[in-house]
Amino acid sequence: MGPIDYLVVEYPGKSPTGEALPYLVDLVDQGLIRILDLVFVRKDPDGSVAAIDMADLSQDRSTSLAVFEGANSGLLGQDDIKEAGKAIDPGSTAAIAMYENRWAAPLARALRRSGARLVAVGRIPVQDVIAALDSAEAAAAATRP
Template identity: 65%
Template sequence: MGPIDYLVVEFPGSRMTGEGLPLLVDLVERGIIRILDLAFVRKEIDGTVTALEIADLNGDGVLDLTVFEGASSGLVSQDDLQEAAVILSPGDSAGILVYENVWAAPFAAALRRGGGRLVAGGRIPVQDILQTLDELDAAA
């Protein structure tokens, strides 16, 4: 199995355009990632948290994400959804995505067979990279 990552993406005002969905589908179809869990929550104006059905996120009657319907491994619990919603402002929604990096599984297996051990890992936030690049540009 490849490394498992998660994303929580906030949609201010619960406005979801779906622009990224074709790219997500492409990653799955090409075997780069495998979606383990995909869930959506909305924080109501009164602060209550509502889980949204994947099939019709914007409530317009059109099925938006049927290709991901049933993507639930059980790794994301109700507590996880509540925790994700804590960071939301009232009226906002969030998508929670847990995925396996399928591309990395053969590489990781080869490293283990060769005696390698993973001793550190991490992710540098994009905002930090952009800020550093801006600072380097300004200094040049």
């Protein structure tokens, strides 16, 4: 197995449009990721969080979520849904996805066979990378004659 990641994507004050769905399907079709769990939740104005049926989200949309129906490994539990609900604003909908990075599985197997061990892992938010690149570019421009 490759490394397992999760993400919570909030749609403030609305439901997902489905615009990103073809890109997710493409990642799966290419074998880069495998969706283990995909859950949609709604946070009511009173703060309560509840799962939403995918069929309710995909009605009246050209893009169907049917391809992900049954994406339920059991790893993502009610406690995880409640925890994700803390991160989203009242009146919003969110998608919670847990996925395997299948592209990394051969590397992970080779590392294990060679006796390597993972000692650190992390992710740098893209906004931080963009800000750092912009800053470096501005500093370089300031030193040019």
